[in-house]
Amino acid sequence: MDEILNTKVLSDCEDDISVAASILKSGGLVAFPTETVYGLGGDALSSSAAGAIYAAKGRPSDNPLIVHICDTSSVYELAKKVPENAKLLMEAFWPGPLTIILPKADIVPDTTTGGLDTVAIRMPSHPAALSLIRESGVYIAAPSANSSGRPSPTTAKHVSDDLKGKIDAIIDGGAVGIGIESTIVDLTGDIPTILRPGYITKRMLEEIVGPVSIDPAIIEPDPNLRPKAPGMKYTHYSPSGDLTIIEDTSHPDKVTDNVINKINQLIRDNNSTSESSKVYVLTTGDNAPKYDTGNIILLGDSSDGVTVAARLYSALRECDDKGAKIILSESFNRDELGGAIMNRLLKAAGHKVIYV
Ligand code: TXA
Numbered sequence: 001m002d003e004i005l006n007t008k009v010l011s012d013c014e015d016d017i018s019v020a021a022s023i024l025k026s027g028g029l030v031a032f033p034t035e036t037v038y039g040l041g042g043d044a045l046s047s048s049a050a051g052a053i054y055a056a057k058g059r060p061s062d063n064p065l066i067v068h069i070c071d072t073s074s075v076y077e078l079a080k081k082v083p084e085n086a087k088l089l090m091e092a093f094w095p096g097p098l099t100i101i102l103p104k105a106d107i108v109p110d111t112t113t114g115g116l117d118t119v120a121i122r123m124p125s126h127p128a129a130l131s132l133i134r135e136s137g138v139y140i141a142a143p144s145a146n147s148s149g150r151p152s153p154t155t156a157k158h159v160s161d162d163l164k165g166k167i168d169a170i171i172d173g174g175a176v177g178i179g180i181e182s183t184i185v186d187l188t189g190d191i192p193t194i195l196r197p198g199y200i201t202k203r204m205l206e207e208i209v210g211p212v213s214i215d216p217a218i219i220e221p222d223p224n225l226r227p228k229a230p231g232m233k234y235t236h237y238s239p240s241g242d243l244t245i246i247e248d249t250s251h252p253d254k255v256t257d258n259v260i261n262k263i264n265q266l267i268r269d270n271n272s273t274s275e276s277s278k279v280y281v282l283t284t285g286d287n288a289p290k291y292d293t294g295n296i297i298l299l300g301d302s303s304d305g306v307t308v309a310a311r312l313y314s315a316l317r318e319c320d321d322k323g324a325k326i327i328l329s330e331s332f333n334r335d336e337l338g339g340a341i342m343n344r345l346l347k348a349a350g351h352k353v354i355y356v
């Protein structure tokens with residue numbers, strides 16, 4: 001077993017999961033893979049473990065944690081009321097990348113829910129996550145295992161880059177599959193409401209429970225609207241360089257010649273500055289050869305959103321690793337998974353878009 005600055009690096013084998021489970025049982029913090037992103041786990045019913053999670057991440061304490069479970073019966077212990085639509089969604093999408101918000105039961109400490117009277121619950125499908133929850137016997141509070149404000153981690157190395165020395169252990173289960181965080185749906189009102197888009201789309205939810213709405217505050221930035229998921233109000237995922245999205249107003253879903261010409265023009269404009277080597281383009285494999293630069297960071301395949309989601313956070317971290325000062329990104333279609341990708345990309349860009 002390796003150790004970096006007192007943080008144990010564990011594998012996802014049975015013996016190592018046991019080590020991690022003991023750490024959680026005694027109130028410690030363990031980062032672990034899920035199918036979406038790596039989570040930073042602690043005992044959800046322990047106020048001090050939850051407090052330690054906020055401290056390790058540097059996370060504001062009003063930004064509640066998701067409670068991870070391995071058995072649907074746990075929902076009845078954690079929530080005061082479980083409406084019919086919750087049961088249907090649990091059955092359809094669990095284990096998997098869906099988080100549901102329900103009225104919280106008294107056993108869930110306020111520290112875990114950031115003082116809210118609701119609780120976020122999810123059953124992940126990653127085998128290492130499920131074994132860890134089962135083996136530890138605790139409900140695991142787990143936000144994404146990044147330092148607050150940085151892109152969510154999709155590999156154990158990302159976790160270690162941000163949190164080594166600040167947490168007890170990391171389970172290395174390789175790169176995650178999905179790459180962006182779970183869909184969050186609030187089930188405390190009359191109509192289920194998406195608070196954070198993700199791999200489980202509005203259409204998929206509607207097939208199970210009928211009409212679903214989207215929290216208006218997450219669609220367009222509007223200082224008068226406050227997102228219902230507290231975490232959605234923070235700037236997020238941002239690389240240190242200046243990220244701008246270039247979008248064709250008449251074809252926002254396509255990377256047209258107009259977009260490519262504009263990006264090439266911006267590359268030329270910056271060529272005269274001493275920082276010219278620090279201009280990078282975020283693009284997909286199919287468009288990469290069209291840019292007049294070798295400073296390319298690849299996102300996947302434009303016709304396959306799944307590959308873009310899986311690469312997105314790694315690509316944003318790569319911008320930092322390469323010291324990118326100016327980052328020019330293509331935009332993606334907003335259908336289905338594309339909506340979740342653009343939600344994250346727009347946040348990373350602070351909603352800076354050049355329309356051509
Ligand atoms: O895929 C995921 O959901 C990952 C993995 C580790 O499971 N977790 C994750 O957690 O993304 P985190 O903490 O980075 O994001 C949780 C989001 C935050 O925006 C938070 O404000 C929101 O969920 N949230 C948590 N509890 C809530 C509640 N009771 N009401 C509304 N929003 C809530």
Ligand code: MG
Nearest residue numbers: 143144152231
């Ligand atoms: Mg997060």
